[in-house]
Amino acid sequence: MPSRKALIRRPSPRLAEGLVTHGTRVPVDVGLAVEQWLEYGRVLREYGWETVEVDPADDCPDSVFVEDAVVVFRNVALITRPGTPTRRPETTGVEESVARLGASVNWIWEPGTLDGGDVLKIGDTVYVGIGGRTNAAGAQQLRAVFEPLGARVVAVPVSKVLHLKSAVTALPDGTVVGHPPLVDAPSLFPRLLPVPEESGAHVMLLGDGAVLMSASAPKTAELFATLGHEPVLVDIGEFEKLEGCVTCLSVRLRDLYV
Numbered sequence: 468m469p470s471r472k473a474l475i476r477r478p479s480p481r482l483a484e485g486l487v488t489h490g491t492r493v494p495v496d497v498g499l500a501v502e503q504w505l506e507y508g509r510v511l512r513e514y515g516w517e518t519v520e521v522d523p524a525d526d527c528p529d530s531v532f533v534e535d536a537v538v539v540f541r542n543v544a545l546i547t548r549p550g551t552p553t554r555r556p557e558t559t560g561v562e563e564s565v566a567r568l569g570a571s572v573n574w575i576w577e578p579g580t581l582d583g584g585d586v587l588k589i590g591d592t593v594y595v596g597i598g599g600r601t602n603a604a605g606a607q608q609l610r611a612v613f614e615p616l617g618a619r620v621v622a623v624p625v626s627k628v629l630h631l632k633s634a635v636t637a638l639p640d641g642t643v644v645g646h647p648p649l650v651d652a653p654s655l656f657p658r659l660l661p662v663p664e665e666s667g668a669h670v671m672l673l674g675d676g677a678v679l680m681s682a683s684a685p686k687t688a689e690l691f692a693t694l695g696h697e698p699v700l701v702d703i704g705e706f707e708k709l710e711g712c713v714t715c716l717s718v719r720l721r722d723l724y725v
């Protein structure tokens with residue numbers, strides 16, 4: 468029986484100290500970020516997702532980006548070992564939450580590193596981006612956990628953006644969407660639709676053709692609507708200042724056995 472639960476994690480009061488790797492640091496308004504986060508959760512619930520809050524990690528500035536701490540395939544939750552050591556304490560609370568929800572838990576071990584933002588699932592194909600926060604050992608461990616469950620793991624290079632999913636995600640019909648200047652190896656994806664805006668490359672599937680995306684990509688939203696999808700726009704501007712996007716603020720659990 469499919470589940471529709473989504474993990475989310477309240478922003479830390481230290482959010483403004485979050486990491487910035489590829490962009491230029493600009494001040495973050497934490498109060499506004501909390502409002503944007505509340506609205507993000509409200510939209511998930513409106514589209515039928517039960518939001519489950521992971522215990523906050525107030526000492527971890529980037530903890531709101533909960534996607535990086537765990538990758539879920541079927542009923543197995545793979546707890547990551549984030550590429551940046553300062554983010555590693557974030558995984559404890561996430562592990563507790565997924566275990567409580569009945570997922571089967573597995574772990575990335577040293578010397579492996581893996582951030583959830585580097586993992587893009589399209590059906591049974593699991594793309595893993597290597598080069599930034601995720602290393603080859605982390606990708607190999609992911610392969611060992613998910614391939615026996617029926618996944619086909621495909622490693623792809625990432626060098627121009629923070630995570631694989633900062634460059635590409637996928638529409639409900641499996642079409643990969645990416646902003647060309649930021650995609651390292653476009654030929655590795657069977658059907659790649661170029662989008663005009665960087666944040667237009669970030670979509671999250673809400674179900675029934677609805678795709679959650681950033682309000683900062685209006686031209687791409689129009690393109691998706693033309694193709695018959697239903698773009699649902701949210702303002703996540705404060706998180707974008709820290710290289711976050713719609714995908715990284717939640718983790719959907721669709722195959723729990725409970």
Ligand SMILES: NC(=O)NCCC[C@H](N)C(=O)O
Nearest residue numbers: 485486532584709710711715
């Ligand atoms: N999966 C994601 O897109 N995560 C965004 C993480 C942003 C955070 N400031 C970081 O650099 O780790």
